[in-house]
Amino acid sequence: MKNTPEYLLHRLVYAMDKVADRILVENFAITYNRFRFIAALQNSGELTQHALAVLLGYSDPAVSKMLIELSKEGYVTIKTDPEHGRKRLVSITSKASKLAVKGQQLLHAHFTEIMKKAKVDSNQYAISTKKILDAMAVKMQRQ
Numbered sequence: 001m002k003n004t005p006e007y008l009l010h011r012l013v014y015a016m017d018k019v020a021d022r023i024l025v026e027n028f029a030i031t032y033n034r035f036r037f038i039a040a041l042q043n044s045g046e047l048t049q050h051a052l053a054v055l056l057g058y059s060d061p062a063v064s065k066m067l068i069e070l071s072k073e074g075y076v077t078i079k080t081d082p083e084h085g086r087k088r089l090v091s092i093t094s095k096a097s098k099l100a101v102k103g104q105q106l107l108h109a110h111f112t113e114i115m116k117k118a119k120v121d122s123n124q125y126a127i128s129t130k131k132i133l134d135a136m137a138v139k140m141q142r143q
Helices: 005-028 034-043 049-056 058-072 093-119 122-142
Strands: 076-080 088-093
Touching: 005 034, 005 093, 034 049, 034 058, 034 076, 034 088, 034 093, 049 058, 049 088, 058 076, 088 093, 093 122
Parallel strands: none
Antiparallel strands: 076 088
């Protein structure tokens, strides 16, 4: 079981998350969990709170709690959707946008270096990973 693709993938993701957390805390004093929210908004633009929850795979209450914290820290703004009074629109601030760019660059450089040390072609790895994600997306839509 230790050498199956699914086991190794879970171990890899866990290790990457831990390393990303350490790098971001050391360099920007932000956890990887919080950074994921900022990066998601940087990449997707303004989203409803619910759309952000779906994108990140969190519950609506968990996202609500995190957004309160990120708002207090000046990373996000939250406003009521003028077209749908019950929906909340979330966007990142310029402070968070700068952090997202720097953080993504730092993480990319770090993991690119790891790929080089492991003698893995990062482009081929990305292509293979994308194929797996696409296949999983199709399977998830059927459920």
